Amino acid sequence: MDIANLRIDANRLRADFDALTEIGATVAGGVSRLALSNEDLEARAWFANRLDDAGLAVRDDDVGNISGVLVMNGSATDRSVLLGAHLDTALNAGRYDGSVGILAALECLRTIHEAGIHLPVNLEVINFTDQEGSWQSMLGSRGLTGRLPDFTMRDGDDQSAFRAALFRAGIFLNDMHRAARQPSDVAGYLELHIEQGGRLWASGKRIGIVDGIVGRTTYSITFHGEAGHSGTTAPEQRHDALQGAAQFIIEAHRWVRESIPDGIFNAGNLVTEPGAFNTIPEKAVLTVEVRNPDQSALLVMEDQMLVLAASCAERYGLRMTSRRLVNMPAAKMDAPVRADIEAACADIGISETTHIVSYAGHDAQMLSGFTPAGLIFIPS
């Protein structure tokens, strides 16, 4: 049978979607399946049952990734093309985020299986653990590609809640590294995801072929001043940590807006100490991130951001310290895979495609560099 004539069962896909959407449904009409929560565990169990029903070989690994393999020859651990996404969601997330990729891949495998099509490699639909980062962003795809973050305890970090959450899902922190596969065991990676920026929707195109995924680094930046009575501390004696932080917020946004059209800066949180009406703030701790589709440009942004923070601190007589927390490197999607996606679209008569950059992180980012990886956006 010619693959171009294959058609999925849209009713079956919709039924799966409706069933999955019930798990963790919120009154607001969204879905909450935080990674490793009861809802996530329920969705994973539901997914494993669907894999079994579809006649796929159910497989899991030490970081909690669950997959269903359409075995072409030999065994489920032979070389596979991975079709991945994630069942976990952010708090009260949209219903399509992640699930669409999982269910579309499952439906493709069922369709290919039923058509009796033979391919030279296995096909494997895979649910990655904690893509959203309720605990650790892209934990599952990091584990599979051998790029787990360093879980050494840092000052003030306590991993006990994370360990307990992992344990409930049958995952042991110290064993997670065993989930790493060899690149030779993976033939490629493909992910389908909704586009979250609204640009694809606005463009009127049906398919977005992702050229690259933005890199992202998060920092904790602390401005250290000196507490003092607001009424009685002389102006020249003031070392107001909050003023330094405020100046930095304003200038960092302006700098990125004016000088780095592809870059993004966000200051998401600010904590002030001691935090009283009549006390000059001693400490202001900022939670920030920078994003850039180009990895070397991202690193330059990080340096410039810290220079700016130090300069704002100095102007207010403050000391600045920073801690680099998480770096998700920018990733280019594989050029032949992108060409294949475009050709496949043409084969089935979809001409409304466009090339696009993803400003949100996806597991494809972790797979890139490990195996030829592609990411397909659909409008949302």
Add this chain to the structure above:
Amino acid sequence: MDIANLRIDANRLRADFDALTEIGATVAGGVSRLALSNEDLEARAWFANRLDDAGLAVRDDDVGNISGVLVMNGSATDRSVLLGAHLDTALNAGRYDGSVGILAALECLRTIHEAGIHLPVNLEVINFTDQEGSWQSMLGSRGLTGRLPDFTMRDGDDQSAFRAALFRAGIFLNDMHRAARQPSDVAGYLELHIEQGGRLWASGKRIGIVDGIVGRTTYSITFHGEAGHSGTTAPEQRHDALQGAAQFIIEAHRWVRESIPDGIFNAGNLVTEPGAFNTIPEKAVLTVEVRNPDQSALLVMEDQMLVLAASCAERYGLRMTSRRLVNMPAAKMDAPVRADIEAACADIGISETTHIVSYAGHDAQMLSGFTPAGLIFIPS
């Protein structure tokens, strides 16, 4: 005996000071006697015993003020000159704050008592409840002058902890208004306090005659924006509450610094919601205060501050709401009392006096307008 020849017993005063300093002493060398805490209750009991030892009539009222009256004729409830201050402190405060005024007044009464001096009015040393505002700024002096704040529950305020703390000190919230005295029962008010701005110390003068006490108003100002994914929300769709708040902090400080030399602005706390790395802040709640020694200038400052906040909000596509929390009106000290202080200094040979404005609040602020009130600063 001539009053100008009276001398206090410096050793007795020092012994009292050393004993009081032990109550709530911190390892850092300061003192923590938060109002209505165990330490405050212990200090109050210690003080009542000292009043008794001194042969003064011990008196208390429904807002927990404790006083010792040197009765000249008739009874302890006859017309008195009040000599006030406070035993409560802020967290890890200096040892002289408040206590010096209480102990100096007590020592004066003991000395006058022992000298058998007769005056036409009673003298009363009084400890005011919660001057510092651990619960409610200047609760005791507000109660005595019949200016208790409105304790009606506001949205989100729960008075139960306050009620419980009062109860432990034998104070009932609904009875506190009974502490109000008639102006005709009070002949005047005098307070001695350390100067906290270091200006008196720097001036080399020994006595600061306070002309006025700064007025102070506190606000909660909230900037309301819209949460969004930092990576995928288009620039024109961003309504970043934290940027609006940061802009306001910078501009408000600049405005007061450049245009209101006598005014003070402080942004003491900032809380951001939801507070994630990758989420544009939806809400930024600022804790601010303005101070001005002139009451009408203070009211103008408040208006201008809110106009500025609204303008910053508008520039970032935000909505601004504000809540006026506490207003301590600016107070002028009584001119004849000030002249009396100056004359008394001259009588005992202290020529190094200076006139000064207090940028911190004191109970004298509440007594002003109720009775002729004076405030004496000593260097710290």
